[in-house]
Amino acid sequence: MDTIETISLSNLALALIPALLVLLIFARWSLNVVHPVYALMRMLTQLALVGYALAFIFAAENSHIILLVLCIMCFASSWIALSTVKELRLTLYKYAFLAITIGGGFTLLLITQGTLHLTPWFAPHYMVPIAGMVFANSMNSVSLSAERLHSELLNKHSYIEARNIAFQAAMIPVINSLFAVGLVSLPGMMTGQILSGISPFIAARYQIMVMAMIFGSSGLSTALYLSFVKYSYARHFS
Template sequence: MTYVPLELTDLALAAVLLIANGVVSFWFRLGLERSLAISALRMVLQLSVVALALRFIFALNSPLWTALFAVFMAVAAGYEVVSRQERRMGGWIATALGAGAPFFAGLLATLFATALVIGPDPWYAPRYVLPIFGMMLGNALSGTSLVLDSMTSASVRERAAIEARLALGAGRYEAFDGVLRRALTTGLMPIVTAMATTGVVALPGMMTGQILAGIDPVSAAKYQVMIMFLIAGATGAAVVAAGLGSVLLLTDERYRLRVDRLSPKQT
């Protein structure tokens, strides 16, 4: 079996559905027509550039170019994490936490998959490393964003309670215990929900793509199970790192709550 190639006319036909969304926005006066058009154009341009870059990197099969592209993805992820926060923590350390947590969690999960689970030859083959790393990074990014947003919002909302615990001699993690647990739960909930609904409610993108490319559904399902396990591990590691790191950033060496390090709420 082989996949059915798509032509530009096929993509233009699929875009009719996007135009329908624009018509809905115009009809109900939602004002989203411009946003839909810009988002769609941005997606097409980004995917086109990435596709050409991946073709170049796959042809080289170089660990250096693979690593450089992975770092580029991590930098973009860090920007997305920071931009999604309602109350941003200032300083380069906060940015490093937002980028570093998903990067290192995704990197560990990717290396585990390529070196031990899949075992391609060579183990750093970009055809395997970069797609897997992209999935790990994207999901870890979402968990990190949710944790940081939950931590910063709760530190302002529950400021009096946290400061009272600190004043009574509680350690920083003890004072943030309830806030941290809720934030970790929030960060892990998307992957928990995804695992619970995968296969019954929806077929994941990776499995669907493999089936459309002619892969046996059973083999595609095996790969999807592996990926979901890896995503769960990467997300969990990133969420915990972001949660613990945010407690350090929201307090100082004298165990004082430092909400002054947060920017005003983004509107």
């Protein structure tokens, strides 16, 4: 079985060249270059630190640590999701948290305990990356729905109309990924498994699981969020 090639720091630096070119476009076109620079720096810092954190988590194999990690994911993803409606962030945070925790948590439980039958139930090498995919995609969909719902209500649409428009808009990236997988892209999990030597047929089964998981968690979290915030917005626009 072939092993995945280790990327040297010098070779890794080459991967940043396209990103630097994009930053130059931001600057050249007089756009806000600070935000993408901050995002890139934060990404580099977070991924550099997460390697050490995951090494500790995987070595510890402690259920309490895994539960803490899952809680942090839920708290952080809920806060980030509402960056599109900052003026109402504190008011809506509890709804985003409940939506992501319930929608994502239900999906995570079903996948890890029903589909994969993890032993132990918190097996870190599976639980942490799968939870990351679930909560990250729930976060993205809730974020898109929050922005669109707010915009549509400001445009004097009824709540039902705004909710439906927001839900459809939030699900566009997820649905597009369903159309594209296998034709345009080989997603991360499938690519990683193939690179590590696993049969493409087995890798495809895992990817089907992942795509269904992402669609389900994103849709459930978004629908829950749009349901939870109804009365809050009714008070806000009354």
